[in-house]
Amino acid sequence: MKTRKLYSILFVLGFCLTVLFAAQNIAAQSTTTLTASYTTDTITLDGDAAEAAWATAEALTATDVDGSGVDVSLKALSDGTYLYLYATWDDDTKSNTRKGWSYNGTSWSNVGGNEDRIAFSWGVDDASIVCGHDPGTADTKLFDVWHWKASRTAVGGWVDDKYWDGSGRHSDAKTAGGYSDNSVVAQAENASAITTALGNVSAVSSFSDDDRPYWDNEGAVISWSGGVNATSVSDFVNGYKTVAPTGSRGDVLAESIHDGDAWHVEFKRALDTSNSDDDVVFEEDTPISFYLALFDNTGDDGHFKVGGNTPTTLSLNIPSPTTTTPTTAPPADNLLLYAGIAAVGIVVLVVVIVLMKRR
Numbered sequence: 001m002k003t004r005k006l007y008s009i010l011f012v013l014g015f016c017l018t019v020l021f022a023a024q025n026i027a028a029q030s031t032t033t034l035t036a037s038y039t040t041d042t043i044t045l046d047g048d049a050a051e052a053a054w055a056t057a058e059a060l061t062a063t064d065v066d067g068s069g070v071d072v073s074l075k076a077l078s079d080g081t082y083l084y085l086y087a088t089w090d091d092d093t094k095s096n097t098r099k100g101w102s103y104n105g106t107s108w109s110n111v112g113g114n115e116d117r118i119a120f121s122w123g124v125d126d127a128s129i130v131c132g133h134d135p136g137t138a139d140t141k142l143f144d145v146w147h148w149k150a151s152r153t154a155v156g157g158w159v160d161d162k163y164w165d166g167s168g169r170h171s172d173a174k175t176a177g178g179y180s181d182n183s184v185v186a187q188a189e190n191a192s193a194i195t196t197a198l199g200n201v202s203a204v205s206s207f208s209d210d211d212r213p214y215w216d217n218e219g220a221v222i223s224w225s226g227g228v229n230a231t232s233v234s235d236f237v238n239g240y241k242t243v244a245p246t247g248s249r250g251d252v253l254a255e256s257i258h259d260g261d262a263w264h265v266e267f268k269r270a271l272d273t274s275n276s277d278d279d280v281v282f283e284e285d286t287p288i289s290f291y292l293a294l295f296d297n298t299g300d301d302g303h304f305k306v307g308g309n310t311p312t313t314l315s316l317n318i319p320s321p322t323t324t325t326p327t328t329a330p331p332a333d334n335l336l337l338y339a340g341i342a343a344v345g346i347v348v349l350v351v352v353i354v355l356m357k358r359r
């Protein structure tokens with residue numbers, strides 16, 4: 001009889017531990033949720049999370065992203081009208097001079113290169129669509145994509161606002177602005193214009209050392225004659241003319257800092273852009289899933305994803321101010337764990353009482 005009781009107690013304890021372990025795992029998985037804090041503070045978009053609201057906002061951190069050794073941390077704020085994101089990730093090379101032009105005192109050359117980037121893919125519930133480049137026509141669901149590019153968009157203070165649908169990846173509609181190749185060859189209207197600007201070399205390719213920048217860093221057209229600038233030009237000229245677009249493509253703004261070890265980027269977008277054809281709407285108390293990818297001076301397949309080849313589905317939740325959990329209460333993520341522990345406690349109590357009554 002004593003043995004049976006002992007087995008019963010051991011069984012109950014084992015059951016309890018199993019439930020507890022499961023509850024802890026569920027709680028651990030919830031660390032994929034980025035919870036926004038409500039703020040009424042003015043957020044200055046400058047890449048510096050110096051505002052007090054950032055200090056108290058909850059961070060979502062992914063370590064060793066895709067085996068790269070890179071950690072990325074996100075924070076989110078909302079003022080009821082705009083969503084602000086702060087992203088910081090390790091990168092000791094500031095790569096934001098993609099295809100820029102350098103003058104060494106005697107000659108011009110193109111520095112080539114690519115650029116650092118971070119990409120958010122919102123409203124996604126199918127990982128294959130992010131990792132593949134052809135989602136296929138069967139899936140017509142919309143995926144809102146933000147593609148911050150250290151050279152082509154960050155220099156102009158904006159983020160490339162895109163979307164995926166069943167036919168692939170597209171840029172949101174714009175009425176003006178964007179980025180353009182800063183290349184005489186790319187921008188000249190015809191071969192004779194290239195020859196006049198660069199000399200008798202109309203066969204040169206874009207961004208080769210024989211090519212030249214079309215605009216200066218203020219966006220003014222440079223006057224070239226035989227490859228020599230007739231108007232004053234800085235010794236370094238950006239590889240792209242970049243101006244924040246008007247229209248849906250320019251809905252996301254960002255400013256950034258590279259401190260030598262890492263990027264720090266502050267993003268700002270209206271919770272509802274009114275461009276529902278190519279953007280998601282961020283609604284309070286309605287979590288939205290997303291994926292995150294980083295790029296170190298590369299593009300296309302060179303990116304590394306949070307979760308690797310089976311990307312982790314992250315989630316952003318923007319609690320409404322009226323439902324925001326007071327800071328003194330247990331975090332919402334832990335409530336399930338506590339409920340599990342309480343349930344286990346009740347089961348143990350009932351079993352002990354039953355066993356004692358049978359004695």
Ligand SMILES: [Ca+2]
Nearest residue numbers: 044046048049
């Ligand atoms: Ca700031």
Ligand SMILES: [Ca+2]
Nearest residue numbers: 093095116297
């Ligand atoms: Ca880099």
Ligand SMILES: [Ca+2]
Nearest residue numbers: 161172248251
């Ligand atoms: Ca848009």
Ligand SMILES: [Ca+2]
Nearest residue numbers: 161162278279
């Ligand atoms: Ca979009």
